[in-house]
Amino acid sequence: MTATTVEKAATTQRAATVEFRGLRREFGATVALDGLDLTVAPGEFLALLGPSGCGKTTALRMLAGFEHPDAGEVLVDGEDVTRVPAHRRDAGMVFQSYSLFPHLSALDNVAFGLRMRKVRTSERRARAAELLELVGLADKGDRYPHQLSGGQQQRIALARALALRPRVLLLDEPLSALDAKVRLTLREEIRRLQQELGITTLFVTHDQEEALSIADRVAVMRAGKLEQCAAPAELYGRPATAFVAEFVGTMSRIPGVARDGSVEVLGRRLPVDGEAPAAGEVDVLVRPEAVQVRAEAEGDARVLATAFLGAVVRVTVRLADGTEAKADLPAHEAAGLGAGAAVRVSLPDRPVLVAERTQK
Template sequence: MKTVTAQQTKTGASVEFRGLRREFGEVRALDGLDLTIAPGELVALLGPSGCGKTTALRVLAGLEAVDAGEVLVDGTDVVGVPANKRDMGMVFQAYSLFPNLTVRDNVAFGLRLRGVAPAARQKRAQELLELVGLSAQEKRYPHQLSGGQQQRVALARALAIEPRVLLLDEPLSALDALVRTQLRDEIRRLQLRVGITTLFVTHDQEEALSIADRVGVMRSGRLEQCDSPAELYARPATAFVAEFVGTMNRLPGTVAVGSASVDVVGERLVLAEPGKHTDGDSVTVLVRPEAVTLAAASDGRAVVTDHSFRGAVTRVTALLSDGTAVLADLPSVAAADLVPGTGVDVGFGTQPVLLAS
C-alpha cells in the first residue's frame, strides 16, 4: 500500500445533523441528535446496542427516513433526497461483493452504473486497487480472497465513485483481531490520503479511539459527548461516558467539604462536578485503573488477589477490607513484587473524579 504524505488535503463535504428524531413504534432511536462533521474529518459513533448510532448513519445514507430534523451536506438539506442521489460511499459489515465479478469489476461496478466509459472505469479501478494494495489480485474472484482482502475491495469500490462522504457501518467486526487491527490502520491511512469526510459506526471502543479525529458517544438516541479520543478518555463529560470508554473502578465513597470532595478509602478526592450531592451522602466514585497506585505494606488496607502481566503494563487486582475489588494498571517493573497475598496501601492520584449516575 502507498504511504501517506505528511500534508493531507481536506476535500470532503461538511455534514450536520440538526435535531434528528426517528421513532420505531414506541422506541425512539434518535432523540434530537445534533452533530457536525467538518470537511475531511473522521468521526466515529460509539455506544451500546440500540443507542441510535447505526440509525444515524442510515439516515445520512438515505436508507432511513426521519420524523423530524435536518441532514445538511455542504449546507444543503438532503432529507427527502433518494439514497442513489446523495453521492455517498458505504461499506457494510457484510462485504456484499458480487461473487460472479472479478475484484477489478467489483471495484468498477459503481462507475458502470454511472455510465462511465469502460476505459475510464478500468483505469479508476486499477488506481483504487493499487491504493488498497490489491493490484496483484485484480483478476481473482471474491471467494479467492481472505476476509481482510474482501473488505479492502469493498472499501475500494466505495471510494471509486469519489463520494462526498464515506460511511462505514461496523466494517471490521467480522474479522479476526489481528486482521481487524491491520485493516483499521489501513482505513485511517486511506481516509487521510483521500481527504474524505467519514462517519464510522462501531461498538468497539478501542477501534473508535484509535481511528477517529473525534468520537461521539451515544446513549438513547442522543449524543452524550463528542470529542477527540484523548479528551473523551481523560475528561469524560458524564459518568456514562466515563464508564463506557475504557475501564473504571467503582468505589464506595462519602461526600464531604461542602459537597466539593469525596472520601474514598481514607483519601479525600476532588469532585469534577461538585454541588450535586450533600455532605455525608454515600456515593459510587469512578477512578481509572491507571490513576490507582499500590505500595507494598504489611499492614496495608488491601491485599493483592490477582496479577495479570500485559507487557509494559501489569494489571493488579487488590481487595479492600470491605470486599471491594480495585484494579490498578502499573508499570510491569513496579508491579513485579506485588504478587497475590501481598498487603498494599492504595492511592488514587490527584485528578478530579466523577460519581456514577
C-alpha cells in the same frame, strides 16, 4: 502505492460538512434516535460509538439515505438531503458483510458503480485499477471474492465505495468480521487512506479501542442520545458523564463521601472534577493507571488476581468494604503482589470524577 495514485484519487475528492439536526426515529415502541444533534467538519474522521441499540447505525443509515427520520434534518454542505434518494446522496458506504458480487472479479466489483452511471469502459477500468493500487491490491484485479481473504475483500469494498469519489465515506462496523491481527492492520490502512484523501468519514463501531485509535473525534451514544462528542484524549481523560467514563476504557468505582465541594475517598480528601455533587455517599470513578497499590503488611486491601498485559500488570484488589478496584502497575512494582497479598491502595492528589452511588 505511489504518490501519483493518491494524487489522482484525491483530485476530485470533495470533503463535505455533515449535520444531523434534531433527528428522531421510532420503530414501534423503540426510540432509535431521540433528538440527535451533531456536526461533522469537512475532512473529519468521526467515530460513532456505543452499545448495541444506541442508534449509531440508524444515524449512519439516515445519512446514506436508507432510513428517513420521523423528525429532524440531515444536511450535507448546508443542503437538506433528508428526503433525497440514496443513489443521489453522493455517499460511499462500506458494510460489515462486504456485499461483494460473487460473480464479478475484484476489478469489476470496484467498477460496478461506475458502470451503473454509464461511465465508458476504458475510463471505469482505469479508475478501478487506480483504486485497487490505492488499497494495495493492484495484483488482485482478476480474482473473485471467494479467492480473497476477508481483509482483502474488505479492501475491495472500500475501493468500490471510493470509486464514485463521494463527498462522504460511511463505514458500518467494517472490521468486526475480521480476526484481531487483520482488524488492526486494516483500521490503520483505512485511517491512512482517509487522511491522504481528506474525505469526510463516519465510522460506526461498538469497539472503544478501535474508535479511540482511529478517529479525530468520537461521538458516544446511548439510547438514541448523544452523551459526549470529543477528541479521544479528552473523552478518555475528561468524560462528561458516568456512562462515558465507564463505556470508554476501564473504570473502577470506589465508594466516597461528598461534602463541601470535595470528596473523601480512601482516607483522603480530593477535589471533584466538574460540578460538585450534593453532600452524601458517592462513587469515585478512577482509571487503572491512577490507582496506586503498594505492599504493606498492615494494609486493609487484598490482591485478588494479577494479569500480565505487556507493558503493565493489571492488579485487581478487594478494598476493606468489599469493593473491587483495578490498578495498572509496571512489572517491577507488581512483583510479589500475588493473590492474597496485603496492600495499601491510594489515589493521586488530583481532581476525580464522581457519580451517584451504585447500590449493591
